Amino acid sequence: MNKLLIAVTLLGTLVYEAHAQNTYDIVPKPVQLKARQGKFVFGKDTRILLPNDDPDMLHAAYALQERFLLTNAWYLKAEKPNENVIPGNDVIFILNSGIQNREAYRLHIQKNRIEVEAASAAGFFYAMQTIRQLLPPEIERNRAPNRELSVPCAEIEDAPRYPYRGFLLDVCRHFFAVKEIKRYIDLLAFHKINTFHWHLTDDQGWRIEIKKYPNLTGTGAWRERTLIGHLSAADHKYNQTHYGGYYTQEEIKSVVAYAKTKFVTVIPEIEMPGHAVAALAAYPELSCSGGPFEVAGHWGIFNDVYCTGENTFRFLEDVLAEVIDLFPGKYVHIGGDECPKVRWKRCHQCQTNIRELKLKDEHELQSYFIARIEKFVNAKGRTVIGWDEILEGGLAANATVMSWRNMENGAVAAKQGHDVIMTPTAFCYFDYYQSKDKNGEPLAIGGYLPLEKVYDFDPVPAGLTVSETQHILGGQANLWTEYIATPSGVEYMLLPRLAALSEAVWSPKEGKNYVEFKQRLKNGPVKHYDALDLTYSTVDLN
Numbered sequence: 001m002n003k004l005l006i007a008v009t010l011l012g013t014l015v016y017e018a019h020a021q022n023t024y025d026i027v028p029k030p031v032q033l034k035a036r037q038g039k040f041v042f043g044k045d046t047r048i049l050l051p052n053d054d055p056d057m058l059h060a061a062y063a064l065q066e067r068f069l070l071t072n073a074w075y076l077k078a079e080k081p082n083e084n085v086i087p088g089n090d091v092i093f094i095l096n097s098g099i100q101n102r103e104a105y106r107l108h109i110q111k112n113r114i115e116v117e118a119a120s121a122a123g124f125f126y127a128m129q130t131i132r133q134l135l136p137p138e139i140e141r142n143r144a145p146n147r148e149l150s151v152p153c154a155e156i157e158d159a160p161r162y163p164y165r166g167f168l169l170d171v172c173r174h175f176f177a178v179k180e181i182k183r184y185i186d187l188l189a190f191h192k193i194n195t196f197h198w199h200l201t202d203d204q205g206w207r208i209e210i211k212k213y214p215n216l217t218g219t220g221a222w223r224e225r226t227l228i229g230h231l232s233a234a235d236h237k238y239n240q241t242h243y244g245g246y247y248t249q250e251e252i253k254s255v256v257a258y259a260k261t262k263f264v265t266v267i268p269e270i271e272m273p274g275h276a277v278a279a280l281a282a283y284p285e286l287s288c289s290g291g292p293f294e295v296a297g298h299w300g301i302f303n304d305v306y307c308t309g310e311n312t313f314r315f316l317e318d319v320l321a322e323v324i325d326l327f328p329g330k331y332v333h334i335g336g337d338e339c340p341k342v343r344w345k346r347c348h349q350c351q352t353n354i355r356e357l358k359l360k361d362e363h364e365l366q367s368y369f370i371a372r373i374e375k376f377v378n379a380k381g382r383t384v385i386g387w388d389e390i391l392e393g394g395l396a397a398n399a400t401v402m403s404w405r406n407m408e409n410g411a412v413a414a415k416q417g418h419d420v421i422m423t424p425t426a427f428c429y430f431d432y433y434q435s436k437d438k439n440g441e442p443l444a445i446g447g448y449l450p451l452e453k454v455y456d457f458d459p460v461p462a463g464l465t466v467s468e469t470q471h472i473l474g475g476q477a478n479l480w481t482e483y484i485a486t487p488s489g490v491e492y493m494l495l496p497r498l499a500a501l502s503e504a505v506w507s508p509k510e511g512k513n514y515v516e517f518k519q520r521l522k523n524g525p526v527k528h529y530d531a532l533d534l535t536y537s538t539v540d541l542n
């Protein structure tokens with residue numbers, strides 16, 4: 001080969017590779033992607049042809065329709081084709097019950113049509129998220145009236161590694177309005193995260209309307225002061241601002257319904273027996289001492305917790321009955337973490353319970369507490385999730401464990417035959433700093449969790465057999481909001497780490513490569529973040 005020909009061939013390869021690299025920037029990375037020549041160009045008349053018009057199917061189609069409505073006010077028809085339909089430049093949904101995973105999809109992007117195969121609406125929905133990421137970032141907002149809206153041809157096969165892909169938001173330490181919650185749910189969907197864990201009650205605020213106990217929100221949703229600066233500061237200063245808020249049951253229903261259209265399940269968390277000061281401020285008779293209490297204005301672990309008397313169980317069962325009516329999902333999270341036992345040790349009622357129930361100590365009293373609540377929740381057809389402290393003193397029969405302090409507690413639960421969700425601080429706590437020196441970063445709780453560490457998260461703990469591994473349902477990022485008071489503050493802590501988390505719980509472990517991920521993230525999702533005017537950390541993007 002002469003030199004010129006070699007140069008031309010090399011140049012061709014480089015141009016092709018640059019094109020390929022810049023065109024398929026999808027996060028989380030699909031299981032298999034084969035680049036093809038050419039592109040599919042969307043037009044005003046492009047239709048989405050559906051196998052049926054079930055509401056879920058329409059929601060999956062709307063994920064794509066919504067983008068074009070926002071961008072250039074095109075209304076792509078989504079319809080069940082009749083006999084006379086003339087094939088056009090369409091997106092065609094094809095139900096394929098041979099696909100095992102209900103969230104999986106196959107995408108055949110050709111020049112004249114896009115075929116999507118999936119076994120359920122969820123699969124079609126995720127295929128639409130992939131198309132969204134393949135479209136130019138202008139698809140995110142009204143900026144592209146004259147832009148060609150095309151996606152490169154490809155053959156994609158994709159399925160999640162885990163069925164549980166979660167994100168927790170604490171709305172107690174700081175409150176976030178329904179409008180923001182819905183925006184965060186949109187962000188979860190963009191990253192193919194399917195569970196929103198809504199931390200609704202804590203010492204600093206009770207955030208869900210319970211009809212039977214109006215003081216929970218009348219009193220428990222409001223605090224009169226909030227710590228300024230970090231809890232570890234030598235002297236504590238407070239602002240004296242009346243602060244709080246709560247979601248009415250109608251608002252909760254609207255969030256749950258909205259999330260469903262984005263294939264996100266909402267899990268409510270009602271904390272017990274600890275992290276209960278806001279509830280005790282509203283109903284002090286549920287404590288060991290009788291109070292009075294104030295809704296907490298600073299952070300930490302508080303000694304006043306629910307007493308284990310009958311009043312408490314009556315109260316919590318009433319609360320859970322209303323909660324269960326509002327949230328149709330399988331799981332109810334009942335907390336169980338960080339419950340000091342000092343009040344129980346000195347409480348006549350709690351000590352009588354230990355004696356009469358023949359319990360060894362206060363840890364077994366906590367197990368009794370959780371097991372009793374679990375029976376109630378199970379009788380209503382639901383499953384409880386608890387933080388890994390519920391292992392102490394014996395695990396409730398059917399509980400799913402959320403392992404946050406480490407991976408080992410999750411391994412212990414899996415060995416006992418319990419389902420486990422992994423959310424270890426070391427990989428999943430998004431309230432930690434994103435830079436080592438904290439320079440220029442907003443005040444945070446502490447810690448250091450860079451993008452690469454999140455990317456390296458593997459939900460499988462060491463030392464499990466194959467069948468024990470089946471109990472690992474997936475992973476979750478947690479965002480506690482002691483030091484996050486604004487919606488853009490939430491975005492900053494969430495992005496881009498959520499992208500790394502999504503890949504850890506969706507994409508196959510084999511073939512992971514941080515350098516390649518980071519490039520793909522910058523070329524793809526980050527441009528969509530920009531188009532959406534989102535706040536995100538650039539610490540690890542340079």
Ligand code: ACM
Pocket residue numbers: 337338387404
């Ligand atoms: C937790 O971070 N206390 C679950």
Ligand code: ZN
Pocket residue numbers: 287288306307308309343344347348349350
């Ligand atoms: Zn007590």
